[in-house]
Structure formats: C-alpha cells, structure tokens
Amino acid sequence: MGGTSSERAVSLSTGRMILSALDPKRYEAVGIDTQQMLAMVAPVWTSAPLLTDAPREAFPVAVAPRESGGEWAREEGGFSGRPDVVFIALHGKGGEDGTIQGLLDMLQIPYTGSGVLASALAMDKAMTKRVLRDAGLPVIPDISVARGETHTEERLIAEVEACLGGFPVFVKPNAEGSTVGCTLVEEPERLLPAIKDALLHDASALVETYVQGMEITASVLDNPRQALPLIEIVPKGTYYDYESKYTEGGSEHIIPARLPESLTRRAQSYALRCHEALGCRGMSRTDMLVQGNEIFILEVNTIPGMTPTSLLPQAAEHAHISFPALLDRLIDCALEAR
Ligand SMILES: Nc1ncnc2c1ncn2[C@@H]1O[C@H](COP(=O)(O)OP(=O)(O)O)[C@@H](O)[C@H]1O
Ligand SMILES: [Mg+2]
Numbered sequence: 001m002g003g004t005s006s007e008r009a010v011s012l013s014t015g016r017m018i019l020s021a022l023d024p025k026r027y028e029a030v031g032i033d034t035q036q037m038l039a040m041v042a043p044v045w046t047s048a049p050l051l052t053d054a055p056r057e058a059f060p061v062a063v064a065p066r067e068s069g070g071e072w073a074r075e076e077g078g079f080s081g082r083p084d085v086v087f088i089a090l091h092g093k094g095g096e097d098g099t100i101q102g103l104l105d106m107l108q109i110p111y112t113g114s115g116v117l118a119s120a121l122a123m124d125k126a127m128t129k130r131v132l133r134d135a136g137l138p139v140i141p142d143i144s145v146a147r148g149e150t151h152t153e154e155r156l157i158a159e160v161e162a163c164l165g166g167f168p169v170f171v172k173p174n175a176e177g178s179t180v181g182c183t184l185v186e187e188p189e190r191l192l193p194a195i196k197d198a199l200l201h202d203a204s205a206l207v208e209t210y211v212q213g214m215e216i217t218a219s220v221l222d223n224p225r226q227a228l229p230l231i232e233i234v235p236k237g238t239y240y241d242y243e244s245k246y247t248e249g250g251s252e253h254i255i256p257a258r259l260p261e262s263l264t265r266r267a268q269s270y271a272l273r274c275h276e277a278l279g280c281r282g283m284s285r286t287d288m289l290v291q292g293n294e295i296f297i298l299e300v301n302t303i304p305g306m307t308p309t310s311l312l313p314q315a316a317e318h319a320h321i322s323f324p325a326l327l328d329r330l331i332d333c334a335l336e337a338r
Helices: 008-021 034-045 099-107 116-123 125-134 153-164 188-201 242-246 261-278 311-318 323-336
Strands: 142-146 169-173 183-185 204-209 214-221 231-235 251-254 283-291 294-301
Touching: 008 323, 099 116, 116 125, 116 261, 116 294, 125 142, 125 204, 125 261, 125 294, 142 153, 153 188, 153 204, 169 188, 183 188, 188 204, 214 261, 214 311, 231 311, 261 283, 261 294, 283 311, 311 323
Parallel strands: none
Antiparallel strands: 142 204, 169 183, 169 204, 214 231, 214 283, 231 251, 283 294
16 A cells, blocks of 8 residues: 555555455455555665655554464564465556556565556556557547657647547546546647646646546456446536545445446446456456447546545445455455466
C-alpha cells in the first residue's frame, strides 16, 4: 500500500480497509508501505527523488506468515520471512503498472490481480486502446501528443478538426489515474494550455472526442469469471474528477445502472472482453460512457479502489459477495496462478 504515485492517499485507504477486513483466522497480514520499502533501497541505488512529500505513515514493515514458521520482525524498515501471498493495494505508477508485479515475479511471490503485461498495458491508455480496438471493442477517437514534440497551436487545432470532428474535446495524461491533469476543452484557444497541463503529469497526452453521456463502470471477477452489476456514476461536477471520485457523497452511485437490459448486457460483455483482451487476472474494472445506443470504453483499471466509496466492492456487494469474501476470492486467484 501507499507507494509514491499521485494515488498514494487512496492506496493507503484501500490498504487499511483490506487489512482490517481480512479474516484473522485465515490470514496473518501486515501492511507494507512501498514508499518506506523504496526509502531503504533508493539511497543505495539511485539519487533520483523517489519519495513524495506525503506524510510517512507508520506501518510495521514485515510479513511472515505463521505457516512458514517465520518470526515477526517489526523493527522499522526490516523485513523477515517470506509472505505466502502479497495483496497489492497500490494504485497508479509503481503499483498498478506492472513494476511491483515484475519484482514479485522475480522473487516468485504470488500476488493479487493482473500480471506484468496486463498491468503495464492497462496503465497506458493509448496502448490499451490499441489492444481493445484490435479486439473489435469501441474506443473513443483520439490524437496523441508526446512531450517534446513540436506542435504549433494551429496544427493541433487543425488536427482536432480533421481527426475528431472539432470541439469539445477531453484532454488527459496518457498514464495517470484519479483524473489529474484532465480538462474539458470547449474553445480551440484552450487546447494548448490543456495539453501542457496534461503533459506535466505524463510524457504523453491524449486528446479525445468529448463524449457526453451516462458514465458507467463494469467490474469483472475471476474464479469463476463473471461480470458484476453495472454501476452508474452521477458526478456532482461536470465530470468525474478527483474530488467527486474519492469523497463520500462527491458522486452518486446507482446500482444497477439505469439502462435497458440490452445495453446492460452489452456493457457487461464489453467488460469481459476487455479483461480477456488485456489478459487481466483476478479482477478488473472497465469505465465506459453510454451515449444513446452507443457504448464507448474509457479505460480498464487493474487495481480498482477498495475504499468505503469504491465501486468494485459496491458492485460485488450487490452480487452478494461480501467484502471479506471478495478478498478471499482475489487471494485464492493469486495462489492458483502460481
Ligand atoms: N472522452 C471523454 N469524454 C467525456 N468524458 C471523459 C472522456 N474521457 C474521460 N472523461 C471523464 O474523465 C474521467 C477520467 O477519465 P479516465 O479516462 O477514466 O481516466 P482516469 O480515471 O484514469 O483519470 C472519466 O471518468 C470521465 O468522467
Ligand atoms: Mg477512470
């Protein structure tokens, strides 16, 4: 949990919630803040500023399951023993993007959720769209702009007119979560500032056609594979921003989404196909926009939030899967994938 991404705070709540919900009769679990883990290695291996200035949370940094006979080593910064499984409660870069997954693969420690490839693909919105497009799934038309590319304002505006049919457009960083660096651009003269803002957060930005419609999210679980009931998200602001995503009451969730049966089925089948196309494991949550009879896929999240306001746990609850049962299922999936 924790980590150094822009979603650190959400990750800490996800992690805390998971820690408190894991059945103590089945698991002996300890929280590890990967920011602290990095702090141990970083001074030796790199001079790069790996740490955010987010406050350091005090967690015992050790995992030693009873079965492996390990002794608990709770001294700050010390690891001892080998975990049977790691529950990854990280979001964003360094947690949801395949990097921690690669580290755990090398250490041969099973972990919850998707593996390296699916994680890395899903973190990259442009790559995700390529794979989904190839699988025949409907994605939103876009233009991609990389940091360092020289684009004149006129050329960018002309490209938006030619490729996207004009304004409004939605500008976002290619690989970020939590809606940071996103702007709804209605006037051509706001395009360049919006792209510059998105490029502060990532090396490339996406300019997409703005799709006004109902926002829904479809969760998929494995073991056995199933699509959960759709959730309709009614944001309080113009769109689903950081504030409305993570504050209680910031957005309204309606389960099941108020859609006709046929669209519901189609959205659920898209979510299953996204999960399949990217090669996700354990769980995924696909965000979509519904406009009239059309459904557009926005993105696929491989480690969705597990906070009190989070979507996947709510969808699971609606399908009679309690939060502890959901955690058991994800852990079983991780152990099966060994
Ligand atoms: N092309 C678009 N048209 C309309 N709204 C969009 C579009 N792209 C994103 N949004 C809005 O912005 C939010 C965040 O975008 P998303 O692609 O899901 O990125 P992330 O959740 O990783 O920040 C979405 O939930 C949606 O409300
Ligand atoms: Mg999203």
